[in-house]
Amino acid sequence: MNVLLSIEDLHLKFRTFWGTAYVLDGVNLKIYEDEVFGLVGETGCGKSVTSMSILRLLPSNAELSGKIIFEGQNLLELPEKELRKIRGKKISIVFQDPMSSLNPLFKIKTQMGDIIKLHHNIDKDEALKKAEKLLRAVNLPDPHRVLESYPHQLSGGMRQRIMIAMALSFEPSLLIADEPTTALDVTIQKQILDLILELKKKYHFSVLLITHDLGVVAETCDRVGVMYAGNIVEVADVDELFENPLHPYTQGLLSAIPDPRYKKPLKPLRGNVPSLLEPPPGCRFHPRCDFAMKICSKKKPKLVEYSENHTVACHIYRRGNEK
Amino acid sequence: MTDGPLIRVENLKKYFPFKESLFSRKVKYLKAVDGVSFSIKKGETLALVGETGSGKTTTGRTIMRLYEPTGGKIYFEGKKITKLPKKKFQKIRMQMQMIYQDPYSSLNPRMSILNIIAEPLRQLKVENIEDRVLELLESVGLSKEHMYKYPDEISGGQQQRVAIARALAVNPKFLVLDEPTSALDVSVQAQILNLLENLQKDKNFTYLFISHDLSVVRYISHRVAIMYLGKVMEIGTVEQIFENPQHPYTRILLESVPIPDPKDRRRKKLVLPGEIPSPLNPPSGCPFHTRCPFAKDICSEKEPDYVEVENGHLVKCHFVEVMK
Numbered sequence: 143m144n145v146l147l148s149i150e151d152l153h154l155k156f157r158t159f160w161g162t163a164y165v166l167d168g169v170n171l172k173i174y175e176d177e178v179f180g181l182v183g184e185t186g187c188g189k190s191v192t193s194m195s196i197l198r199l200l201p202s203n204a205e206l207s208g209k210i211i212f213e214g215q216n217l218l219e220l221p222e223k224e225l226r227k228i229r230g231k232k233i234s235i236v237f238q239d240p241m242s243s244l245n246p247l248f249k250i251k252t253q254m255g256d257i258i259k260l261h262h263n264i265d266k267d268e269a270l271k272k273a274e275k276l277l278r279a280v281n282l283p284d285p286h287r288v289l290e291s292y293p294h295q296l297s298g299g300m301r302q303r304i305m306i307a308m309a310l311s312f313e314p315s316l317l318i319a320d321e322p323t324t325a326l327d328v329t330i331q332k333q334i335l336d337l338i339l340e341l342k343k344k345y346h347f348s349v350l351l352i353t354h355d356l357g358v359v360a361e362t363c364d365r366v367g368v369m370y371a372g373n374i375v376e377v378a379d380v381d382e383l384f385e386n387p388l389h390p391y392t393q394g395l396l397s398a399i400p401d402p403r404y405k406k407p408l409k410p411l412r413g414n415v416p417s418l419l420e421p422p423p424g425c426r427f428h429p430r431c432d433f434a435m436k437i438c439s440k441k442k443p444k445l446v447e448y449s450e451n452h453t454v455a456c457h458i459y460r461r462g463n464e465k
Numbered sequence: 466m467t468d469g470p471l472i473r474v475e476n477l478k479k480y481f482p483f484k485e486s487l488f489s490r491k492v493k494y495l496k497a498v499d500g501v502s503f504s505i506k507k508g509e510t511l512a513l514v515g516e517t518g519s520g521k522t523t524t525g526r527t528i529m530r531l532y533e534p535t536g537g538k539i540y541f542e543g544k545k546i547t548k549l550p551k552k553k554f555q556k557i558r559m560q561m562q563m564i565y566q567d568p569y570s571s572l573n574p575r576m577s578i579l580n581i582i583a584e585p586l587r588q589l590k591v592e593n594i595e596d597r598v599l600e601l602l603e604s605v606g607l608s609k610e611h612m613y614k615y616p617d618e619i620s621g622g623q624q625q626r627v628a629i630a631r632a633l634a635v636n637p638k639f640l641v642l643d644e645p646t647s648a649l650d651v652s653v654q655a656q657i658l659n660l661l662e663n664l665q666k667d668k669n670f671t672y673l674f675i676s677h678d679l680s681v682v683r684y685i686s687h688r689v690a691i692m693y694l695g696k697v698m699e700i701g702t703v704e705q706i707f708e709n710p711q712h713p714y715t716r717i718l719l720e721s722v723p724i725p726d727p728k729d730r731r732r733k734k735l736v737l738p739g740e741i742p743s744p745l746n747p748p749s750g751c752p753f754h755t756r757c758p759f760a761k762d763i764c765s766e767k768e769p770d771y772v773e774v775e776n777g778h779l780v781k782c783h784f785v786e787v788m789k
Contacts, residue, residue, distance in 0.1 A: 184650040297740050327516040327677065329737040332721040336736060354650065357680070357723030361730055380727045398655035400684035402707070402722045408684065410655035414620045 143174040152208035163418040167372040178349040180363030187369040234309035238321040240301035244293040251289035276307040299330040371426040378452040388454040470504035477501045478536035497523040499695035510672040512682040515692035525641045562632035566644040568624035572616040585634045601630040622653035694752040701778035711780040
């Protein structure tokens with residue numbers, strides 16, 4: 143498999159009124175061609191901001207360092223003009239709340255038509271024809287009516303389908319889906335996730351799926367990265383991660399989620415997510431970890447390979463790997 | 466009446482009037498809750514489950530009489546409270562408390578945690594308020610250090626604990642929990658669910674647990690009612706609903722829940738087409754017939770009655786027997 147996107151040692155700081163927030167602390171990950179990569183973690187772990195860094199859609203108080211290599215180019219060094227050829231075309235993004243991603247004042251046809259017209263350099267009629275085709279591709283019934291509607295006239299599921307249609311209009315090689323179904327009901331969530339997988343099969347793009355829901359990960363992803371407080375703590379194939387979670391945080395997450403199939407006792411993680419203004423030294427998880435050792439508060443563990451396709455950043459597993 | 470249910474709801478209705486346009490004279494009704502009946506025993510948790518717009522929150526609020534019911538009866542400890550005058554009802558309402566989804570917006574940002582919890586105690590003229598607040602904080606897993614903080618200084622999970630402590634201040638018997646964990650992260654959600662469960666064991670609380678998350682419902686509840694467009698489609702014990710679902714809607718809803726086990730992925734699942742119809746213009750007959758894969762002509766003509774398939778397991782569908 144070929145690597146499509148590779149993030150190397152990505153650091154991100156935000157200068158804020160209260161001090162500097164160390165939001166990403168050396169993120170490393172690779173996304174291969176034609177795969178669904180899930181990035182999971184709790185609120186504030188840095189999963190969304192990682193995706194925003196890829197497209198450089200960050201506010202001006204952000205300081206970014208590291209490398210993001212896409213098709214041989216480092217996106218962080220690319221001039222804005224060059225980046226625009228990638229943003230929205232080769233890498234597109236679908237956000238959580240489809241209502242706030244669409245302009246409430248304009249009809250869908252205006253919003254879709256404008257973008258298609260601009261990027262494809264075609265006239266209005268052709269653009270609308272293409273928009274209609276795209277809406278059909280995302281299984282929207284009656285695309286004509288949809289094009290003539292304002293966003294508020296459509297349901298959440300339909301709006302999310304439109305966002306996906308717009309994201310796909312330039313045949314991207316990477317689709318970033320940032321909590322695409324969090325605002326939707328479970329039955330609609332199922333439809334949207336199935337749609338993304340179906341389109342992926344058809345057009346062979348990779349998906350970076352950002353979510354907090356381990357159930358969604360289990361149902362859709364090929365590989366998974368678990369994030370905690372600005373670090374990737376574990377990466378593995380989806381089956382391997384659920385069967386053999388290594389990092390204490392991953393283990394904690396898995397034993398904290400209820401299973402709809404049977405009632406199992408829930409073991410919550412103790413404590414809270416740390417403040418990123420003053421992150422704990424060493425491993426950022428150590429204050430909540432049941433297995434914390436002396437070294438954990440002093441030295442940050444590196445992401446090391448534990449077995450094939452399974453890497454983990456935890457001092458517990460270091461000894462076994464020093465060959 | 467000691468053995469009777471703590472709360473009983475009979476044919477509860479809540480209609481909201483609306484006009485189709487600003488100047489039209491004709492008033493129509495949005496039937497948010499349309500003939501809901503159930504009862505909850507003391508110490509039991511009944512979960513109300515449904516999608517957005519199914520009327521689950523309205524049901525909870527109408528039981529608390531935050532909305533006056535349009536029709537039907539509500540009994541609390543065998544006493545009818547639907548038409549009770551306000552003064553008399555207030556004494557009963559004290560035994561019923563509500564916890565909301567977003568803990569931050571249900572706490573006054575300008576009040577310290579101490580004052581937030583002390584407010585109901587002052588109303589009741591309790592002595593040694595600070596001791597009692599501390600006792601309440603400890604019962605929800607917080608400590609003295611939180612007493613002088615303000616809501617924005619503590620985390621979401623801790624805010625929800627404060628909201629629970631405040632509800633417990635008046636010694637209620639019945640709690641309406643409206644999506645109490647949906648704003649929280651999974652690791653914190655587990656803390657709150659365990660807290661609610663332990664409180665119930667200790668104090669024999671009765672819960673009406675409103676949720677759209679079936680995994681959480683499976684964990685916390687004893688009985689489950691599945692709602693769709695203001696009506697209960699199926700009700701039964703948690704085992705009856707999850708292991709032997711009878712209504713097509715329940716079955717598809719359960720199939721849609723993502724399961725945290727990748728091995729489950731290969732199983733072929735039913736997918737529900739379309740979306741929940743607008744309650745402004747509900748379908749005739751069975752409200753689910755527009756999306757039901759098993760619908761026949763009769764479904765659009767006649768509203769089905771409840772069929773009892775097992776002891777206490779009621780299903781509102783014409784074809785319960787056939788589907789078996």
